[in-house]
Amino acid sequence: MRFIIAAPATLALVYRAYSKNSLTPLGILAAALTAIAHAVHPWNLPFVLLVVFFLAGTRATHVKENMKATLTLKATGSTPSGSGEGPRTHVQVFANSLTATILTLLHAYQLHARKQGLIATGSSPDNGTLCFSWKGDLLVIGIIANYACVAADTFSSELGILSKSSPRLITSWNLKKVPRGTNGGVTLVGLGAGLLGSMIIVTTSVLFLPFCTDLDATLLPGGGQSWDVKERQALILGLTVWGLLGSVMDSVLGGLFQRSVKDVRSGKIVEGEGGERVLVASPVVIPGHGNAQKSEQEAVIGAEVKAKLLSGEGKDAVEETGGSAIEEGDHQVDLKKRYDPKNKQRKSSFGDERPSREVVTGWDLLDNNDVNFLMAFGMSFGAMAVAGWYWGVSLWTIVPGGAAI
Structure with a gap:
């Protein structure tokens, strides 16, 4: 040309x-x-x-x-x-x-x-x-x-x-x-x-x-x-x-x-x-529980939830306890408490014991x-x-x- x-x-x-x-x-x-x-x-x-x-x-x-x-x-x-x-x-x-x-x-x-x-x-x-x-x-x-x-x-x-x-x-x-x-x-x-x-x-x-x-x-x-x-x-x-x-x-x-x-x-x-991949929360290993993975209803912590927690918005969901907990930065999170629908401190944006995204x-x-x-x-x-x-x-x-x- x-x-x-x-x-x-x-x-x-x-x-x-x-x-x-x-x-x-x-x-x-x-x-x-x-x-x-x-x-x-x-x-x-x-x-x-x-x-x-x-x-x-x-x-x-x-x-x-x-x-x-x-x-x-x-x-x-x-x-x-x-x-x-x-x-x-x-x-x-x-x-x-x-x-x-x-x-x-x-x-x-x-x-x-x-x-x-x-x-x-x-x-x-x-x-x-x-x-x-x-x-x-x-x-x-x-x-x-x-x-x-x-x-x-x-x-x-x-x-x-x-x-x-x-x-x-x-x-x-x-x-x-x-x-x-x-x-x-x-x-x-x-x-x-x-x-x-x-x-x-x-x-x-x-x-x-x-x-x-x-x-x-x-x-x-x-x-x-x-x-x-x-x-x-x-x-x-x-x-x-x-x-x-x-x-x-x-x-x-x-x-x-x-x-x-x-x-x-x-x-x-x-x-x-x-055109890149869409991220989906995956099961995580619970410290102190070997290689056992949480069930899907308990396991998913999305990027939005994590960001809110680290910024201080999720302090009510943080409790220093054993049991079903994982470490997020300097915090220890009780997963059952976070996703328990009976927990009045749980924010609705966290979802009712289910991930916000799923693969179809x-x-x-x-x-x-x-x-x-x-x-x-x-x-x-x-x-x-x-x-x-x-x-x-x-x-x-x-x-x-x-x-x-």
Whole structure:
């Protein structure tokens, strides 16, 4: 991409993110570095896809954000977030775009090598930009697939939560109903929104892809083929459906490997800041009782309770005694007294012998950013593998020098 276009476009992207508070400071830095990496590519396509994904994703995030803020809770408190998810972090930026960035740089290198090959044979490449051929350039398929999938996932998450019907857990055998915001929960509205997001990316790709013509294809080192109408239609349909499948795969991964935490009092899902894990109180070992653990009703001491105790608000719940007690800083706390409903000194905010949060679905193996990255990575390489199989092209061609393997 030409510097005269890329530079002001990157600055405009950064300014918009800053003015709209769409990204954290580190998120803005990550977005700027990602934009620069995309602008290195001689085609306009990678940079345009990045911009379209950012603008469309941001727009989807702001759709009825005040309403969405009341549907889930922030991990930092039990009140509605008020401003939706909040600015995205650098981790979230890389989770969605790192795979595409790597593929973009690899393809830029491929085009450079192809240009040098043309020059060596005495041909004259058109300003160093070479066309996109049928049965070739698997990396381009991976780049488009990445953004189609992450756009579909973003649209599905941001718009699907507004569905009037309750989401269904995609990983359950009976598709049971789950609270809004549950990882793995899907709705027809969400799937439709995901299809829309994928279509936006694929349509943009078709508009900016330099498809090979009959004349261009003869100039490619090692051959290549031009595109006809049916082949373009197959590309559009295949990548659009693949983007939707990426959204579904994200739901499957989230439902299985990402823990969903529900606030017991409100019944709403608790969302972690920046896509990180939501903390849940775990059983603790009682000093003087070996490795015995307290029952769930006695064991949970949340961060809110601990903070109040250490600040002096929970002095009535502190008693220097033996029995069922644990040490918190310089205090010794009688757990039975703290959680006994008959204890008039117990504050209602402590809960009636139960934790304030509970896990409803998923194993605690990944956070939201891990899921997004794995989905984008897997679906990008999966798209290249399928295209390679369909075209009869080795997947090794994506590696520098791999065409000779």
